[in-house]
Amino acid sequence: MAAPVYRELIAASSRPMVLSILAGGESYGYQMLKQVKLLSGGSVDWSDGMLYPVLHRLERDGLIAGRWQLTDAGRRRKYYRLTDRGKRQLSRDRASWRTLTTALEAAWGEAHV
Amino acid sequence: MAAPVYRELIAASSRPMVLSILAGGESYGYQMLKQVKLLSGGSVDWSDGMLYPVLHRLERDGLIAGRWQLTDAGRRRKYYRLTDRGKRQLSRDRASWRTLTTALEAAWGEAHV
DNA sequence: ATCCTATACCTTGTTGCGTTATGTACATGG
DNA sequence: CCATGTACATAACGCAACAAGGTATAGGAT
Numbered sequence: 001m002a003a004p005v006y007r008e009l010i011a012a013s014s015r016p017m018v019l020s021i022l023a024g025g026e027s028y029g030y031q032m033l034k035q036v037k038l039l040s041g042g043s044v045d046w047s048d049g050m051l052y053p054v055l056h057r058l059e060r061d062g063l064i065a066g067r068w069q070l071t072d073a074g075r076r077r078k079y080y081r082l083t084d085r086g087k088r089q090l091s092r093d094r095a096s097w098r099t100l101t102t103a104l105e106a107a108w109g110e111a112h113v
Numbered sequence: 114m115a116a117p118v119y120r121e122l123i124a125a126s127s128r129p130m131v132l133s134i135l136a137g138g139e140s141y142g143y144q145m146l147k148q149v150k151l152l153s154g155g156s157v158d159w160s161d162g163m164l165y166p167v168l169h170r171l172e173r174d175g176l177i178a179g180r181w182q183l184t185d186a187g188r189r190r191k192y193y194r195l196t197d198r199g200k201r202q203l204s205r206d207r208a209s210w211r212t213l214t215t216a217l218e219a220a221w222g223e224a225h226v
Numbered sequence: 227a228t229c230c231t232a233t234a235c236c237t238t239g240t241t242g243c244g245t246t247a248t249g250t251a252c253a254t255g256g
Numbered sequence: 257c258c259a260t261g262t263a264c265a266t267a268a269c270g271c272a273a274c275a276a277g278g279t280a281t282a283g284g285a286t
Contacts (some may be wrong), residue, residue, distance in 0.1 A: 002204065003208055003209070003212070005209045005212060005213060006125075006205075006206065006209055007244065007271085008121070008124040008125040008127075008128075008244095008246085008271095008272080009209050009210065009213055011121040011124065011125065011242095011243065011244065012119075012121040012122040012124065012125035012126075012213075013125075013213050013216075013217065014121075014244090015119075015121075016217060017216070017217060017220060018230095020217060020220035021220055023220075023221075024220070024223045028263080028264095029263070029264070030127040030262065030263050030264080031263095032253070035218070039219045039220055039223075040212060040213070040214045040215070040216035040219075041212075042215075043212045043216070044212070044213065044216055047244080047245070047246080048241085048263085048264075048265090049245070049246070049247080049248095049265085049266085050244055051247070052264065052265060052266085053243075053244085053265090053266085054243090056265095057242095057243090067151055070233095071262095073252080073253065073262090074252065074253080075251090075252065075253080075262065075263060075264095076251090076252095076263070076264075077262095077263065077264085078263085078264075092119075093117065093119065094217075094221065095116055096116070096118045096119055096122050096156075097122065097214070097217065099116070099118060099154075099157070100118060100122055100126050100153070100155045100157065101151060101210070101214055102153070102154075102235080103126075103130070103149070103152045103153035103154075103156070103157055103206075104126065104129060104130060104133060104210065106153075107130060107133035107134055107136075107137070107152055108133055108136075108150045108207065110137045110152075114262065120273065120274080121242095121243085121244085121273090123274095124272065124273060124275070127272095127273090128248080135237050141234080141235095142234070143232095143233065144234095160239095160273085160274070160275080161234085161235075161236085162236085162237085162273085162274065162275070162276080162277095163272085163273055163274070165235070165236060165237090166236090166237085166272075166273085167272090167273095169236095170252070170272090174254070186233090186281080186282070187281065187282085188233065188234060188235095188280090188282080189235075189280090189281095190233095190234065190235085191234090191235075
């Protein structure tokens with residue numbers, strides 16, 4: 001039903017999406033998978049094999065920070081929070097996204113599509 | 114001066130950008146490099162080593178069609194035009210872009226950034 | 227004459243990253 | 257007892273941007 005988003009756009013949106021979600025408070029991988037699907041109305045369906053490496057890179061680069069937590073049910077979760085570096089990166093990513101969207105809209109306009 | 118756009122976003126935008134430009138009429142590689150820089154206010158600065166392979170892929174996949182032309186000055190140019198397949202792909206890419214932008218804005222809203 | 231810049235195209239090696247598949251482990255419902 | 261959901265992780269594969277290099281012509285500056 002919902003048209004799937006093409007590969008490169010998944011790659012381009014993963015970092016700003018994760019950082020944006022964490023800007024709203026702590027979260028963990030599995031929850032973010034659901035969150036993204038919800039936010040996109042089902043069109044963005046991340047695989048876990050894609051998300052976890054993303055989270056590891058963001059943590060390695062100091063944009064997010066993780067801590068292990070045990071639930072009452074005995075399940076382990078890795079909660080992540082946004083760091084100051086992450087906040088700055090999010091600002092830059094939002095600016096980039098706006099720049100590209102503006103440029104694309106300009107091209108769409110000139111072509112009167 | 115203009116903040117550069119990050120790598121993955123370049124990748125994600127190259128196809129819809131090229132298709133959009135060609136939706137406005139024929140063009141060639143070198144001209145598109147200038148056009149993109151103009152449309153983005155200088156923020157999107159494609160390298161030729163990135164664009165030409167993109168054009169070759171799009172032509173291979175039948176989304177654009179090229180023809181060689183000689184200018185009066187004796188320079189060779191490869192002019193490209195949008196095919197019907199390319200038009201359909203452009204529609205899908207625009208839809209994907211809108212979907213992601215909406216999802217990101219939803220995330221930004223929830224985080225009241 | 228020589229050099230630099232602009233025009234105009236192309237390709238190769240390196241690196242990064244999504245996808246697919248697989249693995250581990252616990253909890254719950256049928 | 258077994259499938260599904262929760263929750264994380266990694267490895268092989270393929271694709272694509274980036275940096276750097278190459279070919280070629282034209283015009284202006286030194």
